[in-house]
Amino acid sequence: MPSPGPWRGVLMAVVGGLALLPALLAVAQLGRIHPDEVYQLLEPAWFRAHGYGVMAWEWRVGLRNWAAPGVASWLLRLADALGLTHPLAYRAVLAVPQVLLQGWMLWATYRFAERRVGPGPALLAVLGVGLYGPVLVFAGRTLGESLSAAFLVVAMEALDRQEAPVRAGLLGGCTLGLAVVVRYGSAVMVLVALAWLVGARRWKVLLFTCLAGLGVALALGALDWVTWGKPFHSLLAYVDFNVLSGQAARQFGASPPSFYALPLLTALPPWFWGALPLGWLSWRRRPAVSLPGLCAAVYFTALCATAHKEERFLYPGLVLLVLAAAPQVAGFVGRLGAERGRKLGSLLLVATTLLAGVLYPREDLKGDQFRAIVAATRGDDVRGLLIVNEGLWGSGGFFYIGKNIPWMTCDRPRDANFQAAMRDGRINRAVTFEGRALEELQAAGFRVVTQVGRETVLARK
CATH class of the missing domain: 3.40.1010 (Cobalt-precorrin-4 Transmethylase; domain 1)
Incomplete structure (x- = not known):
């Protein structure tokens, strides 16, 4: 094992490089995975910054909140002040906070894996998550799914901590709240995380998670009050449109649960399936429910039960599944007796990690x-x-x-x-x-x- 100084330098270099890569791809490629990438963040931010733009119907009825577009609008104003008027330049400015968020997510991934398998395999787990094909495709994109997934990973790592329960709860509750603010559909995983804390009898962490989450919720209510004239206007409108009234299915179409079968299978890296028996053996030795795995499983169940379906909705759950599985596989590779076997296993993990990006999502990025x-x-x-x-x-x-x-x-x-x-x-x-x-x-x-x-x-x- 390298000494702490050089090892930390290697870790920071890997995390920094992996955090930058999705943003570089997104800015170089341009295009979009879904129209929401433009019309639910970029175009509203442009409207706020410049006073003109195409406002989608959601922004006329108040179905979205102004948190992420509001932050982006101030970054666009900063770009103007710096004389950055080329679309590539100000799009790169908007990518900066996403790079920081992605770096935070990958650091949380390392912390999560290190507790289970130690520093060396944990670094391999970071490569497994950071080079995961859908992460490379999505993480640099201005979609709610992209932002929410990163906040969820940070929250999973915080709630997984056994030390400093107050700090763990505050960080976990804050990031769970932000995951919902940028994408209301992630509320399912917040409820699962709270239930998991109850099941684990981690009452102090639960208390401070709820307090921090309540603070984020109150901030969201205040933002909606200022921008839409009513506290929680966007959240209530979203729930009514997507859950209570069935308008989402009528307007955008309904699909059977089987809709997700192929994209889910093709989006998971091949090594994920090897993590299932490894996880079972680990559970036999020390029974414990994986928080990210549980959140992903319940989230996918909720997606299947929802009438309107899109492949992109899978992304936050996919990231949590990979987060849960990567330490198991990385730990197995690290325990291989021969050095040649460890190198080959690491190479196979990294190579097969990239494959899913070719198959998911099956969209023309334009x-x-x-x-x-x-x-x-x-x-x-x-x-x-x-x-x-x-x-x-x-x-x-x-x-x-x-x-x-x-x-x-x-x-x-x-x-x-x-x-x-x-x-x-x-x-x-x-x-x-x-x-x-x-x-x-x-x-x-x-x-x-x-x-x-x-x-x-x-x-x-």
Whole structure:
């Protein structure tokens, strides 16, 4: 084992590098996993910072709270003050707090694993979580699932501590509360965590967890009061829309529980299945219920029972499952007798960890479209933009256009927006996916400027 000084340096380097990687991927790729990435955080933040933007229906009826978009709006103001006006630059500014949050999550992962298997295998467990394919895809994204999962991991580690119950409860309650603030659907796991504390008879930790969580809840109520005119307006509206009224299923569709079978199986790393017998043997020696594993299991059950389903909803539960399993597998690798076996086992764990990112989520990130929009709207002579073969909610909004100019979306040349754009002299830039309406655009005076992946960028005088 290396001495404490060098070992700590290696640990900090690994945690820092892994924390930075998802943000670098997200900023370099651009695009989005789901429209909510843009229209539930980036675009509301842009609206708050600049006074204009596309506001989704949730922001007209008060179904969301302004916590995360509010913080992002002040970061956008800071970027403006620093002269960072390119979309890539201010998107990178927004990535800074996510890097810090991801680093906090990975440090919590190390602490959680170290208690179980010691420093060396714990570092391998950090690699198993930090290089987990869905983490690389999601952790740098501005989705509620992405932010909530990181807060949940920190909370799991805090509540797992046996020392300093007051501090553990305060940290656990605060981060559980923040996990709900950024994504109300995570409340299921908060209830499970509280029940777990009751079952473990950890009354002091439970008390301070509840006190800290209550403080976050009161802050949320005050924020909703200021922004929506009623305490807990967004939370109550969310529960009514998604749980009580059934409107979510009617508006966005309902699916059977089997909807999650394939994405759940393909999203888990192959080594996860090896953790199941290892966990059973560990439980036989010392019976104990894994908090992150229990939270994930109940959360998946709740997802299956909810009518409206989306693959991205799985992400927080997947991270908790991997958190629960990684120490078991890393500890097994660390106990292998031959050094060659340990190295091979570590290599296999890391390599297979990455595989799930290829299969989950099965979404087109549209990174080339967003990069094309950024390329098309640079320059002082840009007066307006048409995006062909894309709807409003699939586009990047004013956030990626970066200026207050008219813009439209359409699917085909016969659409009203396309015809209006061809007549509107302000629309002097166009982006089209896979060459749709290319001839019609050229007939209207547009010329091809550049190609960005599957996207063609055009301009006219």
